Amino acid sequence: DAGVTQSPTHLIKTRGQHVTLRCSPISGHKSVSWYQQVLGQGPQFIFQYYEKEERGRGNFPDRFSARQFPNYSSELNVNALLLGDSALYLCASSPGDRLAGYEQYFGPGTRLTVT
Amino acid sequence: KNEVEQSPQNLTAQEGEFITINCSYSVGISALHWLQQHPGGGIVSLFMLSSGKKKHGRLIATINIQEKHSSLHITASHPRDSAVYICAVTGNQFYFGTGTSLTVIP
Numbered sequence: 001d002a003g004v005t006q007s008p009t010h011l012i013k014t015r016g017q018h019v020t021l022r023c024s025p026i027s028g029h030k031s032v033s034w035y036q037q038v039l040g041q042g043p044q045f046i047f048q049y050y051e052k053e054e055r056g057r058g059n060f061p062d063r064f065s066a067r068q069f070p071n072y073s074s075e076l077n078v079n080a081l082l083l084g085d086s087a088l089y090l091c092a093s094s095p096g097d098r099l100a101g102y103e104q105y106f107g108p109g110t111r112l113t114v115t
Numbered sequence: 116k117n118e119v120e121q122s123p124q125n126l127t128a129q130e131g132e133f134i135t136i137n138c139s140y141s142v143g144i145s146a147l148h149w150l151q152q153h154p155g156g157g158i159v160s161l162f163m164l165s166s167g168k169k170k171h172g173r174l175i176a177t178i179n180i181q182e183k184h185s186s187l188h189i190t191a192s193h194p195r196d197s198a199v200y201i202c203a204v205t206g207n208q209f210y211f212g213t214g215t216s217l218t219v220i221p
Contacts, residue, residue: 033209037156042119042201042211056208088156100145100205101165106158 002026004093004107012113013081021076021110025093031055032074033099034066035090037109043090049074050097078112086114118142121202121212128219134189136215138202141183149176149187150201152214158201161187192219 005024013019025032031050035043048056049068063079072093078085088109096102119140128134140147149161162169162176164185169176173192178185189196197219202212 035209035211040213042203042213043158043209044211045209048208058208090156090158092158098145098205099209103160103163104148104209105160106150109156111156 004091004105006089006091006107006110008110009108010111010113012115014115015081015083017081019078019081019112021078021089021091021112022073023076023091023093023107024073025091026105029093029095029105030072031094031096031099031102032068032072033092033094033104034074034076035092036060036085037088037090038084039087045099046076048099055097056099081114083114086112088112117212118210119202119204119212121200121215123215124213125216126218128192128217130193130219130221132192132219134192134196134217134219136187136200136202136217138185138187138212139183140185140202140204140210142204142206142210144204144206146205147178147185148203148205149185150203152199152201154198161200189217194219194221 033048034046037043045058047066068074091107092104094102175188199214201214
């Protein structure tokens, strides 16, 4: 079975631009969550979606948004990119409706560089 | 102040040594996770636990809910164990520590 997949692998954008990152969960998993990991730091929680509904949101500005599709894949959108948005963006899937109590399966990440 | 604190930040060990990484947290949790991250970014879940102790091969994870503390132990360490180990807790959201970078020298 395929694990969690993310695309693209790497991305370079300019300040002020918009970016869309994509994630496909493990087959059968209905929950997708997104994380930002700045170099040298631990990941930070951005969003969790379950059955196309937002179930959790971290402390990120409104420039960050996400959605989940009927096939449970997900997109993370970031508007008006800042240099500080340069990071590894990780997606994880799980079978449950909550983050708590379910093991998270992480994708390989998308490395975003904003210049 | 971080909700999850790990120590040490960096650790170098000789092959075969017993290794301990510590994690303390300050929020109410439903579960604690130990994750392994290799260069390049991929994260693998090692353990999820809410009480007691779990063992998988040479890895052992313990948690003390009253003291809000967890430890990850690696017995008979090997160079392939070299990675960043991250402690994370789930409560109303997912909080991560900054990681412990482990290097095991042959």
